Amino acid sequence: MKLGVLVSDFRNMDDTLSRLKADKLGIILVSNGVYHAKVKEGGKQSPILEKSPHLYALAEDLQTRGFAETDIDSRVKAITYNDLVDLIFNEYEKVIWV
Amino acid sequence: MKLGVLVSDFRNMDDTLSRLKADKLGIILVSNGVYHAKVKEGGKQSPILEKSPHLYALAEDLQTRGFAETDIDSRVKAITYNDLVDLIFNEYEKVIWV
Amino acid sequence: MGKLTIGVFSSLVGSLSLDFAVKLSEAAIKKGHKVDFWVSGNATMLSKKGQRAFKDYSALEKKLQELFATGNFQATACEACAEARGYRKEDTMDGWKRHSMDWYLASCFSADKVLHIGGD
Amino acid sequence: MGKLTIGVFSSLVGSLSLDFAVKLSEAAIKKGHKVDFWVSGNATMLSKKGQRAFKDYSALEKKLQELFATGNFQATACEACAEARGYRKEDTMDGWKRHSMDWYLASCFSADKVLHIGGD
Amino acid sequence: MATKKFAFVVKSLPYKTEASRLALTHAIASQTVEIYLEDGDNVEPVLAFIGDGVLNCLRNQKAMNTYGVTSLEQHIKNSLLLDLKVLICKEDVEKFGISEDALIMDAEDIGGETRANIVAFSEIMKEMDSSNHLLFF
Amino acid sequence: MATKKFAFVVKSLPYKTEASRLALTHAIASQTVEIYLEDGDNVEPVLAFIGDGVLNCLRNQKAMNTYGVTSLEQHIKNSLLLDLKVLICKEDVEKFGISEDALIMDAEDIGGETRANIVAFSEIMKEMDSSNHLLFF
Numbered sequence: 001m002k003l004g005v006l007v008s009d010f011r012n013m014d015d016t017l018s019r020l021k022a023d024k025l026g027i028i029l030v031s032n033g034v035y036h037a038k039v040k041e042g043g044k045q046s047p048i049l050e051k052s053p054h055l056y057a058l059a060e061d062l063q064t065r066g067f068a069e070t071d072i073d074s075r076v077k078a079i080t081y082n083d084l085v086d087l088i089f090n091e092y093e094k095v096i097w098v
Numbered sequence: 099m100k101l102g103v104l105v106s107d108f109r110n111m112d113d114t115l116s117r118l119k120a121d122k123l124g125i126i127l128v129s130n131g132v133y134h135a136k137v138k139e140g141g142k143q144s145p146i147l148e149k150s151p152h153l154y155a156l157a158e159d160l161q162t163r164g165f166a167e168t169d170i171d172s173r174v175k176a177i178t179y180n181d182l183v184d185l186i187f188n189e190y191e192k193v194i195w196v
Numbered sequence: 197m198g199k200l201t202i203g204v205f206s207s208l209v210g211s212l213s214l215d216f217a218v219k220l221s222e223a224a225i226k227k228g229h230k231v232d233f234w235v236s237g238n239a240t241m242l243s244k245k246g247q248r249a250f251k252d253y254s255a256l257e258k259k260l261q262e263l264f265a266t267g268n269f270q271a272t273a274c275e276a277c278a279e280a281r282g283y284r285k286e287d288t289m290d291g292w293k294r295h296s297m298d299w300y301l302a303s304c305f306s307a308d309k310v311l312h313i314g315g316d
Numbered sequence: 317m318g319k320l321t322i323g324v325f326s327s328l329v330g331s332l333s334l335d336f337a338v339k340l341s342e343a344a345i346k347k348g349h350k351v352d353f354w355v356s357g358n359a360t361m362l363s364k365k366g367q368r369a370f371k372d373y374s375a376l377e378k379k380l381q382e383l384f385a386t387g388n389f390q391a392t393a394c395e396a397c398a399e400a401r402g403y404r405k406e407d408t409m410d411g412w413k414r415h416s417m418d419w420y421l422a423s424c425f426s427a428d429k430v431l432h433i434g435g436d
Numbered sequence: 437m438a439t440k441k442f443a444f445v446v447k448s449l450p451y452k453t454e455a456s457r458l459a460l461t462h463a464i465a466s467q468t469v470e471i472y473l474e475d476g477d478n479v480e481p482v483l484a485f486i487g488d489g490v491l492n493c494l495r496n497q498k499a500m501n502t503y504g505v506t507s508l509e510q511h512i513k514n515s516l517l518l519d520l521k522v523l524i525c526k527e528d529v530e531k532f533g534i535s536e537d538a539l540i541m542d543a544e545d546i547g548g549e550t551r552a553n554i555v556a557f558s559e560i561m562k563e564m565d566s567s568n569h570l571l572f573f
Numbered sequence: 574m575a576t577k578k579f580a581f582v583v584k585s586l587p588y589k590t591e592a593s594r595l596a597l598t599h600a601i602a603s604q605t606v607e608i609y610l611e612d613g614d615n616v617e618p619v620l621a622f623i624g625d626g627v628l629n630c631l632r633n634q635k636a637m638n639t640y641g642v643t644s645l646e647q648h649i650k651n652s653l654l655l656d657l658k659v660l661i662c663k664e665d666v667e668k669f670g671i672s673e674d675a676l677i678m679d680a681e682d683i684g685g686e687t688r689a690n691i692v693a694f695s696e697i698m699k700e701m702d703s704s705n706h707l708l709f710f
Contacts (some may be wrong), residue, residue: 061336095430129451187309195312282364296605
């Protein structure tokens with residue numbers, strides 16, 4: 001299964017994410033999930049960023065919260081709503097919002 | 099300050115609770131906070147129960163979730179809404195809901 | 197006997213935070229206290245008239261009417277929060293008032309105790 | 317071109333989850349897809365007519381009307397969830413339908429992709 | 437003529453939000469979805485409780501007595517009565533130290549014949565894999 | 574004749590819920606509360622951001638451009654313009670590795686003179702101690 005996971009919050013995301021198994025797992029940071037792309041706690045990057053090599057963050061949700069697209073973890077690709085539509089239709093068989 | 103804290107959820111309660119300083123700190127478990135009185139995770143009791151010797155849990159919220167008042171951690175006293183009114187008016191100068 | 201001001205904020209209908217607040221009000225009034233009740237954010241929905249009672253939702257209108265009848269209970273909804281949700285004055289349940297947010301602060305000013313139910 | 321069904325559940329008015337869902341619908345429709353939109357729980361409030369636009373709340377009515385006008389957007393609110401909140405049929409924003417929950421499942425049945433926005 | 441499988445995955449605690457309640461009412465709505473579908477088409481729901489969501493499955497919930505609302509217990513029993521597949525994650529049940537007799541495993545008291553199943557997360561993952569759509573609550 | 578102090582303590586993230594927005598709008602409502610009070614009575618609000626709540630205080634929030642809603646930044650600046658006391662928890666700012674120039678420390682661009690203060694949690698605790706009522710958001 002190719003699974004796209006929209007991560008929508010900053011806390012309590014690990015428990016679900018750590019257990020999902022997929023041939024291809026995409027992590028798309030949206031809403032308060034975008035804090036994972038930028039905020040370090042105690043100097044450490046979010047463990048969410050280790051869960052997959054396919055990492056995205058919604059540009060508009062970054063900007064809303066005060067982050068520039070150029071100023072996030074280099075592994076995370078900033079995407080638009082247009083890009084998100086393409087990810088949903090073309091890259092992943094199923095998508096979930098957690 | 100005598101401070102009564104109504105703990106209303108199961109997750110993310112530690113950060114605030116651990117830092118509050120009060121001459122008398124009361125912890126009143128309500129809503130999904132009552133899981134702290136009963137649920138052990140990995141065999142361990144909730145760390146919330148270590149924060150104060152003054153521990154209460156709302157009986158109706160325990161019952162709603164499937165717990166008997168007699169079947170919770172022995173340090174926690176089950177109380178009614180009537181008791182809660184008295185705690186608010188007589189035991190604590192200020193109360194907060196977290 | 198004292199006055200308790202309870203503010204309920206962005207609590208969901210379908211959560212039990214509003215039920216909690218109403219039950220606490222009832223218990224306080226039975227003990228001789230007065231209660232001021234403020235709803236803001238999504239909690240404003242408690243003040244909407246014509247909510248149909250389903251078994252999956254607690255129906256609080258009857259209980260609220262009993263509390264109003266005691267004369268020791270005032271309830272006010274945030275006017276802007278209600279309008280933003282498409283509730284007009286005429287959509288408000290009997291007994292409720294609508295005011296701006298300063299009403300809540302004034303109620304807290306004269307309250308012996310305040311229980312502010314914020315968060316989700 | 318495919319069909320996307322978006323379900324928004326207990327999301328708060330005043331959160332941006334509803335805004336997210338509407339913007340995603342718009343982007344999908346611009347790319348030639350069809351979108352079915354279902355609101356349940358507190359998200360039902362999106363379908364309420366007469367919401368006043370304040371700067372503190374995103375006003376989505378105009379955007380929704382544009383989406384309806386494309387002919388590739390259907391939106392339906394959970395009937396029981398609306399009634400429980402005191403919304404009658406006549407309180408529903410133009411363009412919206414009201415149905416029971418099986419409508420959502422049927423829409424998912426024929427959808428190529430489903431994005432279900434659950435939780436708070 | 438097709439049957440499509442939807443996985444309703446519940447990870448939320450009950451009562452604080454409507455999420456788990458809406459998962460159950462929507463899963464049960466699969467019983468009436470045929471009115472919208474072609475002859476022979478159908479929806480097969482699977483309900484899976486994971487993480488904190490397994491606490492929805494505790495017995496003896498008195499929500500009707502305390503707050504006048506249907507308990508999640510009643511909804512889960514209704515699901516079993518209607519022969520929905522109900523899965524409860526074994527690892528999470530064990531993590532919380534919950535014994536099987538504390539869980540809603542059947543709906544015998546209302547005439548149900550189907551039982552809930554405590555299964556490893558890997559089994560739930562397989563159900564998700566074979567589902568057409570995933571709905572997380 | 575009395576002034577009562579209320580502490581508005583924000584521990585919630587912005588935008589996901591209305592909590593932090595409502596904290597600011599209610600704190601600002603202290604400017605008009607006098608119409609309900611006796612002559613000489615007043616409310617003195619203190620705004621304190623702790624835990625995840627300090628992330629409300631990041632600069633450059635583009636919520637108006639992206640979603641057409643007032644940003645929390647704008648609300649915080651309005652509070653400073655009205656000379657409200659705004660405290661940001663030092664330990665939490667440090668935990669997140671946020672530098673002072675990334676925070677909303679003033680409202681000079683809209684003519685405000687009052688500055689926000691980054692203070693130790695113990696200072697915020699003192700404010701709570703000396704407040705008549707505590708409102709956690």
